[in-house]
Amino acid sequence: MRRILVPVCLMLSACMPAAPTETATRAAQFGESTMPPMKTFAVPRPSLPQQSNSDIARDFLDLTFMLESGRRLPYFSRFEGPVSVHVTGTPPANLRLDLNRLLSRLRNEAGLDIHLTNAAEANITIEAVSRAEIRRNLPQAACFVVPNISKLSEYRKARRTGRTDWAQVKERKRLAIFLPSDAAPQEVRDCLHEELAQALGPLNDLYRLPDSVFNDDNVHTVLTGFDMMILRLYYAPELRAGMTRSEVAARLPALLARxxxxxxxxxxxxxxxTPRSWVLAIQTALGPGTGPAERRRAAEQALQIARTMGWKDHRMAFSHYAMGRLTQRLDDGVAQEHFIAADHYYSLTPNTALHRAYVASQLAAYALAQGRGEDALTLASRHLGTAERYENAALLSTLMLLRAEALELLGRSREAMTVRLDSLGWARYGFGADWAVHAKLREVAALNPVNGPS
Known part of the structure; x- marks a missing residue:
């Protein structure tokens, strides 16, 4: 199942001006006829893994021989031979382009023999269905992958049988990925990367990994250099489907050296x-199905566990980030302190540039709402390159809109208009429909004290 913890670029609802009608002019400037075309990312720029081989070996084993639930897997499972991919359902316009880019990366970076096919009998079937259909089958999922079936109607019949039990799979031969056909292009692409990576490789996620999609913090949603390394290991000739953990572990040192x-x-x-108690607290704090008070209690518990564990890494940072998100409506000063603490701990951890960009969007929003134009401009501008390098159009457009409002606050309206216009092509990819882009324009503009009393 795709990650349910979403650190999306949300602004400060507690700092919203009381008279938001003034902000409508931002969106009104860009009707359907003047909205620029959607922008997409071109050449991928993944960073090479920076971990030691002993760390990678440990991560590989923990990712491979356990499910997210904590259940252990007895066998190493993968496809043997070339892997065919077929798209069905009602795929959105951008799916084919993003899929071709991803398959090219998998061939070039991970060395996989994987290709598209028009044949209905494929190893991996990607079925695009409505979000409502997905939720009818898995209410908390944005998208998901299932073994031994090829379409959603099969899943309904097989879901409570051993047929869809990953623990019983030795060699992967046929499986299905279900993606939303009516979501924003970036959400569809994110699902594609995460679910295809799971279909081919690890079934587990580890919070200790800062630079991977195999992490439920949902910060990385495009396969990283580390992820490609893991998939390259998965399909190395030294390994084969059906091996035990000890058999795989014995081969990893020489394999990684090569x-x-x-x-x-x-x-x-x-x-x-990462203790299970911290994972469950984070899931309660940021996942669906709980009320505000219970969420805050869970976030406080996660932060206390992080302190007890003595963490100084991205998990401590994420604990503060969760607290910041959940205290914004109650005390924006306390929330801001948590975001500052999150940035501090992220700065101590390698490979967390994207994490810091998320935090910067929150801190820039505070600076803007407090009338600190220069601070907001610096915070938003500093992380634009990071958001672009990691192909996060939603974050990139949000940072650009914050930058535009900071320029507006500083009296540089012409520059602001140029930046705002440039952001919209990314916003169309990141947020989808024009109404969603207009809503983001109004949301960010509402933070600017020039547009109304805060």
Missing amino acids: INPAGQNLSPRHDGN
């Missing part, structure tokens, strides 16, 4: 395991 010689000379970090 595939990643640079990792031989790096010192291991030895990041500790």
